[in-house]
Amino acid sequence: MSENKVALVTGAGQGIGQAIAERLSKDGFKVALVGRHIEKVQKVADEINRNGGEAIAIKADVAKRDEVFAAVKETKEKFNGFDVIVNNAGVAPTTPIMSVTEDDMNWTWGINVNGIVWGTQAAVDAFKEFGHGGKIINATSQAGVQGNANLTAYGSTKFAIRGITQTTARELAEFGITVNAFAPGIVKTPMMEDIAHEVSVNAGKDDEWGMAQFSEGIAMGRLSEPEDVANVVSFLSSEDSNYVTGQTLIVDGGMVFS
Numbered sequence: 001m002s003e004n005k006v007a008l009v010t011g012a013g014q015g016i017g018q019a020i021a022e023r024l025s026k027d028g029f030k031v032a033l034v035g036r037h038i039e040k041v042q043k044v045a046d047e048i049n050r051n052g053g054e055a056i057a058i059k060a061d062v063a064k065r066d067e068v069f070a071a072v073k074e075t076k077e078k079f080n081g082f083d084v085i086v087n088n089a090g091v092a093p094t095t096p097i098m099s100v101t102e103d104d105m106n107w108t109w110g111i112n113v114n115g116i117v118w119g120t121q122a123a124v125d126a127f128k129e130f131g132h133g134g135k136i137i138n139a140t141s142q143a144g145v146q147g148n149a150n151l152t153a154y155g156s157t158k159f160a161i162r163g164i165t166q167t168t169a170r171e172l173a174e175f176g177i178t179v180n181a182f183a184p185g186i187v188k189t190p191m192m193e194d195i196a197h198e199v200s201v202n203a204g205k206d207d208e209w210g211m212a213q214f215s216e217g218i219a220m221g222r223l224s225e226p227e228d229v230a231n232v233v234s235f236l237s238s239e240d241s242n243y244v245t246g247q248t249l250i251v252d253g254g255m256v257f258s
């Protein structure tokens, strides 16, 4: 890793991605915040800059290869470096098996899986250009470690991401590049609130009931804050994780034991 540490985080306008960008800034990284809605990522970047960090906001849809490559290019040119990519952006439609459509599958895979492939390719090019290795960090989920009912489209992408993390870790190790994934449990973010809302509506209950259903199996007895996940991504972005590759770190307060 260079002295001038640079990280790019996708889906950084809210939730886990926002917490990761804020944490990596505190860790000393210059951070590029990427998202589909520029006003959201700009707001988080402005706050980081107000707090003494160095952040830029970039509009890109991770499903589009050229937009991801353009985001990495802008980052490396503005910050003159590139060390870490956090492929965090994702979508999570609720999809009971018998109602899954072709559009559901293509949309979810286009963002969650293709987005990680484009991010990996663009980051590897950038690491090589600067003549050093780097770190690729992918968002999977506890739902990518064990099957969750009603999440066929989403869960299938998250299982695939663990596979891609393993295949690319093997391919890229010779270039000094590590590839790891983080698997959150039930995190208090807009994504999880939407899922809990849908489950609650289907059961004719209020949203709190829906969220409570998800927290029942957590050994530590509480839902996750986005910062719980950012702490682990901080480790995966640091030199302390230099001898870790191809792994999925589960950050779920004790839901899934592997």
Ligand SMILES: NC(=O)C1=CN([C@@H]2O[C@H](COP(=O)(O)OP(=O)(O)OC[C@H]3O[C@@H](n4cnc5c(N)ncnc54)[C@H](O)[C@@H]3O)[C@@H](O)[C@H]2O)C=CC1
Residues within 6 Å of the ligand: 010, 011, 012, 013, 014, 015, 016, 017, 034, 035, 036, 037, 040, 060, 061, 062, 063, 088, 089, 090, 091, 092, 111, 139, 140, 141, 142, 143, 183, 184, 185, 186, 187, 188, 189, 190, 191, 192
């Ligand atoms: N919230 C949770 O309980 C869990 C979340 N995760 C994963 O963590 C990651 C972050 O999740 P949350 O922060 O909860 O989600 P969120 O929905 O609150 O935030 C995701 C962000 O990604 C952005 N995004 C979505 N599609 C995009 C695209 N095509 N291009 C660029 N940006 C895009 C959204 O605009 C949003 O700002 C996701 O990959 C999710 O699957 C995994 C396990 C649990």
Ligand SMILES: CC(=O)C(C)=O
Residues within 6 Å of the ligand: 092, 141, 142, 143, 184, 185, 186, 191, 192, 195
């Ligand atoms: C959204 C998600 O990844 C869950 C429920 O594990």
